[in-house]
C-alpha cells in the first residue's frame with residue numbers, strides 16, 4: 001500500500017517558488033494498475049518521484065507498505081529504489097555505451113550481485129521481453145520501443161513490488177505505446193503495483209484506478225474496477241484522524257467506452273471525501289484534463 | 295557494488311569524455327614530469343653533497359689525527375685527501391709544480407731486482423729490513439712497532455735530490471681503485487742504495503703494507519715493479535707548497551686576517567651547502583606550486599565531469615546506486631588518470647635526467663671537479679609519494695564538490711542538462 005499523508009512539495013524559495021503538491025492525502029492499494037492523470041505541470045511526476053524516493057517532500061509523510069520513507073537514511077533510500085521500486089522513464093535513461101544485458105543487469109550490479117547470477121536473471125528478463133537477439137547490442141543501437149522494453153526489463157530484473165512508469169509511452173509511436181501498456185498490464189497481473197502517468201485516456205481506462213491531479217491537488221479518483229474500489233474504500237474507511245468516513249453519498253456509475261474492465265467509476269475528492277458525479281460530468285472532467293496532450 | 299564494476303563504470307566515463315580525460319592526463323603528465331625532475335635534482339643534490347663534502351670533512355679529520363706535524367695541519371686545511379683525489383686537476387692548476395710521488399704498491403722486498411723502485415713490506419719481509427741495519431744512513435730501521443703506521447723509508451739518492459730528511463712528511467699517491475689516494479707519510483729512515491756485493495738492492499721507497507692496504511692500495515704478488523718516473527718524484531713543488539705555507543706562518547693566521555682567498559674545506563663546504571639550500575628550496579617551491587596547480591586542474595575537471603554526467607549518476611541513483619559508489623566511481627577515475635600520468639612522467643623524467651647527466655658531468659669537469667659524479671636516477675620512492683599526495687589531495691578536493699552534487703535530489707540530477 002502506498003500512503004501519502006499531507007504531502008506538500010514546494011520547489012524553490014520565495015516568490016519564484018512553485019507549490020507542486022498541496023496537502024495530498026492518497027492511499028493506493030497494492031497489486032493494482034493505477035493511472036495518474038492530469039494536465040502537464042499538475043504535479044504527476046512530482047508525485048511519482050516522491051513515491052519512488054527520487055525526490056523528497058517538503059512536508060508530510062510517505063508510507064510504502066508500512067515503511068515511512070521520511071525516516072530512512074540516504075543508503076536505505078538507495079536500497080529502497082534498488083529493490084522495492086522499478087522506475088520506467090519517458091526518455092528511458094539507459095546507458096548508451098553499455099549493452100542491453102549490462103543495462104538490464106545494472107540494478108543487480110549496483111546491489112553487488114555476482115556476474116553470473118545477475119546475467120542469468122537479466123537474460124530471463126530480456127527473454128520475457130523478446131529482446132534476446134539484442135542482448136549483446138549497445139543500448140544506443142536500439143529503436144525507441146526496444147529501448148523502453150529494455151528499461152522495463154531493467155525495472156523488473158530485481159523483482160520489485162512497485163513499478164513506477166512516468167509517461168513511458170511519451171516518446172513512442174502508438175503501436176509501441178500499446179505494447180508497453182500491455183506489458184505494464186501483464187506486470188500488474190503478476191502481482192505488482194504499477195503506477196502509470198499518462199496523457200492517453202485509452203491507456204488510462206485500461207487501468208484499475210485513475211487518480212487525477214489538478215494543480216497539485218488530487219481532484220478525482222476514478223475506479224474502473226469494482227475490486228479495486230473495494231480495496232481502496234477499505235483503505236479509505238478512515239481519514240487521517242482515524243474517524244470513519246461517511247460513505248452515504250457514494251455513487252457508482254458506468255463509464256462509457258471503458259474496456260472489458262469493470263464498468264464502475266467513482267469520483268472522489270482528494271481530501272478523501274466522496275463526491276457525487278454523473279456520467280456527463282465524468283466525461284467533461286476527463287476530456288478537460290486528459291485529452292489535451294501537451 | 296563490486297570494485298570491478300565500479301572500475302568499469304569509471305573507465306566508461308573516461309571513454310565517454312575522451313577529450314577531457316586526455317587533456318587532464320596530459321596536464322598532469324606535464325606537471326608530474328616537472329615535479330619528478332625538479333625533486334629528483336633537489337634530492338640528488340643533497341645526496342651529492344652528503345656523499346662528497348660531508349665525507350671529505352670527516353676524512354680530513356681522520357687523517358689529521360694520524361699525521362700531526364704543523365705542515366700537515368695546514369695542508370689538510372687547504373686540501374683534504376678526497377678533495378685532492380677528486381679535484382686533482384684544480385689543485386695542480388693552482389700549484390703546477392706540486393707533484394706527488396706515485397707509489398706502486400706491489401712486490402716484496404725478498405727478491406726484488408735492480409729495477410725495483412718502491413715496495414710495500416709484507417709480513418715476512420719486515421724482519422729482513424729490520425736485520426739490515428748496515429743499510430741505514432739516518433733515522434732508524436723498521437721495528438715491530440711500525441706496523442700499520444704511516445712511515446716511509448727512502449733511499450739516499452732520492453733524499454738528496456728532493457732535499458728531504460728524516461722527520462719530513464711526504465705526499466705519496468697510491469694507485470687504488472678510484473683515482474689514486476694521497477697519503478702523507480713521515481720519513482723515518484734513509485737507507486743506502488749502494489749495493490753490497492753479495493746482497494740485493496733495497497728499493498727506493500719502502501712503506502708498511504698493512505697501512506697501505508688499510509688505505510685501499512692494491513698490493514699484489516707481482517715482485518717486479520714499474521720504475522717510477524722522475525717527474526713523479528719531484529719534491530720541489532712540495533717544497534714550494536711548504537714555503538707558501540711558511541710565508542703565512544700557519545693556517546690560523548690566514549683565516550684570521552681573511553685577506554687572502556683560501557680554498558679551504560670550510561669555504562667549499564659552506565659554498566656548496568649554500569647552493570644546495572637554494573637548489574632544494576627552489577625545487578620544493580616549484581614542486582609545491584605545480585602540485586597545487588595540478589590538483590586544482592584535476593579537481594576542477596572532475597567536478598565538470600561529475601556535473602556533465604549528472605544525469606548518468608542520477609539514473610544510477612534512481613536504480614539504487616548509493617552515494618558512496620558515486621564517490622568511488624569518481625575517485626577511481628582520478629586514481630587511474632593520476633596513475634597513468636605519473637607512470638608516463640617517470641619515463642619522460644628518466645629520459646630528461648639521462649640526457650642531463652653528461653651535461654652536468656661536463657660542467658663538473660670544466661670547473662675541475664674531475665671524478666665527481668652525480669647520480670640523477672629518480673629515487674624509487676618519489677613517484678609513489680607524488681602519486682599518493684596527488685590522490686589524497688584530489689580526493690580531499692573533489693569530495694567537497696561531489697557532496698554538493700550528491701546532495702541534490704535524484705530527480706534533479708537526472709534532469710540536469712549535460713549529457
Ligand SMILES: Nc1ncnc2c1ncn2[C@@H]1O[C@H](COP(=O)(O)OP(=O)(O)O)[C@@H](O)[C@H]1O
Pocket residue numbers: 011012018019020038039040041042043044045046047706
Ligand atoms: N525541479 C523543479 N524546480 C522548480 N519547479 C518544478 C521542478 N519540477 C517541477 N516543477 C514545477 O512543479 C509543477 C509540477 O511539475 P511536474 O510534477 O513535473 O508536472 P507533470 O509531471 O504533471 O507535468 C510544475 O509547475 C513544474 O513547473
Ligand SMILES: [Mg+2]
Pocket residue numbers: 044045046166
Ligand atoms: Mg511529468
